[in-house]
Amino acid sequence: MLPAPKLSELPAGDSAIIAAMPCGRPALTRLRELGLVPGTRVKVVRRAPLGEPIEICVRGSRLAMRNHEAAFIELAAS
Amino acid sequence: MSESNPEPLFALVGNPNCGKTTIFNALTGLRQKVANYPGVTVEKKVGECISQHGKKLRLIDLPGAYSLNARSPDEAVLRDVLLGRRTDTPRPDRVICIADAANLERNLYLLTQVLELGLPVILVLNMIDVAEAREWHIDVPKLSALLGIPVIPMQATSGQGLIELKLAMSQSAPESPKWHSPPLPEPLKAELARSRGLLCQAGAVRTEAALLEPLYLISDHDPSHYGIDAAHLERIVECRKALEASFPGWEDELVNARYAAISELCAEVLKRPDQPGVTITDKLDAVFLHPIWGGLSMLAVMSVLFYLIFSLAQVPQGWIESAFSALGNWVQSEMAPGDLRDLIVNGVIAGVAGVLVFLPQILILFFFIGLMEDTGYMSRIAFVVDRLMSTVGLNGKAFLPFLSSYACAVPGIMATRTIDSPKDRLITILIAPLASCSARLPVYGLLIPALLPAHLASAWVKAGLMLAMYAIGTFGAFFFAWLFNKTIMRGASSPMILEMPDYKLPAMKGVLLHVWERANLFVKRAGTVILGLSILIWAASTYPKTPGADDSTQLANSIAGRAGHLIEPVVKPLGYDWKIGIGLISSFAAREVFVNTMSVVYAVESGDDEDVQPLRNRLAEERWPDGRPIYSPLVCLSLMVFYVFAMQCVSTIAIVRRETNSWKWPLFQLGYLTGTAYLLALVVYQVGTWLGY
Numbered sequence A: 001m002l003p004a005p006k007l008s009e010l011p012a013g014d015s016a017i018i019a020a021m022p023c024g025r026p027a028l029t030r031l032r033e034l035g036l037v038p039g040t041r042v043k044v045v046r047r048a049p050l051g052e053p054i055e056i057c058v059r060g061s062r063l064a065m066r067n068h069e070a071a072f073i074e075l076a077a078s
Numbered sequence B: 001m002s003e004s005n006p007e008p009l010f011a012l013v014g015n016p017n018c019g020k021t022t023i024f025n026a027l028t029g030l031r032q033k034v035a036n037y038p039g040v041t042v043e044k045k046v047g048e049c050i051s052q053h054g055k056k057l058r059l060i061d062l063p064g065a066y067s068l069n070a071r072s073p074d075e076a077v078l079r080d081v082l083l084g085r086r087t088d089t090p091r092p093d094r095v096i097c098i099a100d101a102a103n104l105e106r107n108l109y110l111l112t113q114v115l116e117l118g119l120p121v122i123l124v125l126n127m128i129d130v131a132e133a134r135e136w137h138i139d140v141p142k143l144s145a146l147l148g149i150p151v152i153p154m155q156a157t158s159g160q161g162l163i164e165l166k167l168a169m170s171q172s173a174p175e176s177p178k179w180h181s182p183p184l185p186e187p188l189k190a191e192l193a194r195s196r197g198l199l200c201q202a203g204a205v206r207t208e209a210a211l212l213e214p215l216y217l218i219s220d221h222d223p224s225h226y227g228i229d230a231a232h233l234e235r236i237v238e239c240r241k242a243l244e245a246s247f248p249g250w251e252d253e254l255v256n257a258r259y260a261a262i263s264e265l266c267a268e269v270l271k272r273p274d275q276p277g278v279t280i281t282d283k284l285d286a287v288f289l290h291p292i293w294g295g296l297s298m299l300a301v302m303s304v305l306f307y308l309i310f311s312l313a314q315v316p317q318g319w320i321e322s323a324f325s326a327l328g329n330w331v332q333s334e335m336a337p338g339d340l341r342d343l344i345v346n347g348v349i350a351g352v353a354g355v356l357v358f359l360p361q362i363l364i365l366f367f368f369i370g371l372m373e374d375t376g377y378m379s380r381i382a383f384v385v386d387r388l389m390s391t392v393g394l395n396g397k398a399f400l401p402f403l404s405s406y407a408c409a410v411p412g413i414m415a416t417r418t419i420d421s422p423k424d425r426l427i428t429i430l431i432a433p434l435a436s437c438s439a440r441l442p443v444y445g446l447l448i449p450a451l452l453p454a455h456l457a458s459a460w461v462k463a464g465l466m467l468a469m470y471a472i473g474t475f476g477a478f479f480f481a482w483l484f485n486k487t488i489m490r491g492a493s494s495p496m497i498l499e500m501p502d503y504k505l506p507a508m509k510g511v512l513l514h515v516w517e518r519a520n521l522f523v524k525r526a527g528t529v530i531l532g533l534s535i536l537i538w539a540a541s542t543y544p545k546t547p548g549a550d551d552s553t554q555l556a557n558s559i560a561g562r563a564g565h566l567i568e569p570v571v572k573p574l575g576y577d578w579k580i581g582i583g584l585i586s587s588f589a590a591r592e593v594f595v596n597t598m599s600v601v602y603a604v605e606s607g608d609d610e611d612v613q614p615l616r617n618r619l620a621e622e623r624w625p626d627g628r629p630i631y632s633p634l635v636c637l638s639l640m641v642f643y644v645f646a647m648q649c650v651s652t653i654a655i656v657r658r659e660t661n662s663w664k665w666p667l668f669q670l671g672y673l674t675g676t677a678y679l680l681a682l683v684v685y686q687v688g689t690w691l692g693y
Helices: A026-032 B020-028 B073-082 B101-115 B128-131 B138-149 B162-170 B186-201 B230-246 B252-269 B281-290 B293-312 B314-335 B339-358 B357-376 B377-390 B398-403 B409-418 B421-433 B440-452 B459-486 B508-542 B551-555 B559-568 B568-574 B580-585 B594-601 B611-622 B633-647 B650-660 B664-690
Strands: A013-021 A041-047 A054-058 A061-065 B009-015 B032-036 B043-050 B056-061 B094-099 B121-125 B151-153 B497-499
Touching: A013 B339, A026 B377, A041 B138, A041 B357, A041 B440, B009 B020, B009 B073, B009 B101, B009 B580, B020 B032, B020 B043, B020 B056, B020 B094, B020 B121, B020 B162, B020 B281, B043 B128, B056 B138, B056 B497, B094 B101, B094 B633, B101 B121, B101 B128, B128 B293, B138 B151, B138 B252, B151 B339, B186 B230, B252 B421, B281 B293, B281 B377, B293 B314, B293 B357, B293 B377, B314 B339, B314 B357, B357 B377, B357 B398, B357 B409, B357 B508, B357 B664, B377 B440, B377 B497, B377 B568, B398 B409, B398 B421, B398 B650, B409 B508, B409 B650, B421 B459, B421 B650, B440 B459, B440 B594, B440 B611, B440 B633, B459 B633, B497 B508, B508 B559, B508 B580, B551 B594, B559 B568, B559 B580, B568 B580, B568 B633, B568 B664, B580 B633, B594 B611, B633 B664, B650 B664
Parallel strands: B009 B056, B009 B094, B094 B121, B121 B151
Antiparallel strands: A013 A041, A041 A054, A054 A061, A061 B497, B032 B043, B043 B056
């Protein structure tokens, strides 16, 4: 089985559903509080000119995060 | 105000960027006060307004927060005030929760947490125009019915909805909310109830506390735990551990449950188009965040800002300086000579001028920052430069304060308030003095031509040397940022999570008010310290008096002069004599003072301020007893390197004291910067000597 795709790997303009996020990491708990919970659709709006951070759209809100955090967010295979 | 405080206290609560401050300003006008919560660097804003029925209402603008599960000092203050745990702030009677209608789901997260605390709440849906422009439809009556609280659509920038809000605030008997905590797995709920029971019994929380209240009190991310006994703290930690053991990831489980409930609520009241249309924000971001145009437009904006604080600010600074020097001359001519006149002219008037001279830069910088924050452009700057800043362990928000420090570290350090992460903010404060500020220019201007006389080097070489000084400072700043990240700040996690708000027109009233507040705080808080320290340094170079001596002898015999002698053994390995020692000591007030002090030391007639050629000629003639020139190229270089690193600025110390709320950090900074300056100047001189220069 292929490893689950990560949010950090999603190309700009694409969207996917969050499948899983590890528990107990403060940074990820904060992202959950901002609306990124499993089952939510996220869209990568763009990457910054230097490749990082990435801007995403979730529940109609726009947030930016680094690959380091995005790499923990597993997406459902589309 | 009477002791019983009969007027109800309303707290304004909301996410960052929800327009909370604009609403606070609109409600209170100028009837507001800014202070600090004791013990933390979080601002406390209180004000008053008159209700629609002519009644006086008290307001408190709480810091912006995403959650009661606090993750920053700002959020901890919000939580503690809402829970009534701060002794310096009464528990609010009612809460006005401001939600950004265009980010409704995320904003409802904090709202639902607040509703569970049992305080009466009014919900304001701000920026309703932005939501409507996106063709979002929010069923306000239904939302109000489902939550059981008044819901008021608002467009704060145009004042729409303010009267409705004031009417709702005047209602004396608010309805009680219908919102209930989202359903949780039964065993988790039982465990939470057990924890609350234990904590109520111990008296750590009020008996009517909400289910989650005790758990908001302890989070790994906020070690301050304001107002909690150590004994209670232990019990809370126990409860948390028990929860952690039986339900790994319980905190995340709670977030999921809350969002599930919010999704359900939104399904009822919020209609969004399936395919979101292209907004103005999308169009602007296509330019401002474009791989090429993004970088270029940012460069242009930063250049304008830098020009304004570096060059344009010099004009009003010149006015301030001439006005105070005229005042000094007038006092000089009107008063009888004596200690008092010296104190007034050279201590007080010069000191006050030294404080006010910072104002033009502070006003310009904060006006610009206010515009950029308010329009939403600030987040875009952080987005574009974040990758760059991350190489030294900082995030994109540290960029602007650091850049501003090249004009002057004082406004730059004040601007670090825009950095949310306490760790990044502190590191930025610590490295800010390494940006070569404009006060170093007179020192470089004196020493570079002394090091490279006109017949030996072209203007380009001199410019190159100047640039090298900037480069060394910048490299030093990045090095120490990296080092502090790896050492004293190790383990402090600061994930970069940046909100990208929609662009909007700035609320000029709010921006100007903010500028005024900053200037006011600077003069009151930092200004007094700067004035005190300047007078102290003036006194050190004036006393004890040597009757009948000229200025040069007088200075040599003063406390500062004797201190210069005293430190000669310490600075000799850097190639300096005691006269340079005096310069180092007196320029502790501000770097550019070095030039004036040296003029006095060598009794050079200082004609025009701009023309330091006579002083430079005098420096070239200075000899050690054995006939070697004192100001050899190597010594000039060693001196410049010293000034790149040394924290020779009482104003910076004062502002760091104010911004970190302790003497610990400014003293640490003074130590590490002066230590580095000494070491590097030593290396330059000793290695240079050894190489035969």
